[in-house]
Amino acid sequence: MPLLPLTTPRTPAEFAAYYRLRYEVLRQPWGQPEGSERADDDPAPTTLHAMLTAPDGSAAGVARLSPTPESGQAQVRYMAVAPAWQGHGVGRQLLEYLEAQARQHGYTECVLHARQAAVPFYARLGYAVVAPSHTLFGTIPHFLMRKAL
Ligand SMILES: CC(C)(COP(=O)(O)OP(=O)(O)OC[C@H]1O[C@@H](n2cnc3c(N)ncnc32)[C@H](O)[C@@H]1OP(=O)(O)O)[C@@H](O)C(=O)NCCC(=O)NCCS
Secondary structure (H helix, E strand, O other): OOOEEEOOOOOOHHHHHHHHHHHHOOHHHHOOOOOOOOOOOOOOOOOOEEEEEOOOOOOOEEEEEEOOOOOOOEEEEEEEEEEEHHOOOOOHHHHHHHHHHHHHHOOEEEEEEEEEHHHHHHHHHEEEEEEEEEEEEEEEEEEEEEEEE
């Protein structure tokens, strides 16, 4: 499958597509209300949003990068690939882009809290499990993972 265009959402329509996919993949299946896919620091100037757009204009994959309180450390959050696009390199393209951006901004380490089912994906991309972390919605175990950039 050809590589899809990678953009930073800017227009209201692009942000609508961005949040729609976040909601559909990461919140709706667990009965969470619309709006629960948004984070307080999404609009912060230090938060970088990335999106791959499908030919029909919908989002094929989304993710974001933001600083953590630890010096030199950035965090990837809200990584979501549309079911029809999973397994076609979309997640890899997004993660590698965010890591390149993190490196350019001087970060030396990337961390994330992976859902249990996504741990093998992040491991394939060079992340190592540090420790179990929280359980989301009472049912989804997460694992803190890290990668030196
Ligand atoms: C997890 C997720 C982001 C992966 O994105 P994706 O586009 O499907 O993954 P890619 O096609 O880019 O896979 C990249 C590599 O990881 C491997 N991989 C992906 N998922 C894997 C899995 N579950 N187990 C083992 N390997 C996996 C692929 O085989 C591929 O390897 P290759 O490049 O050597 O061929 C995506 O499936 C998803 O959104 N899942 C549902 C939501 C979710 O769990 N998000 C993460 C929240 S922490």
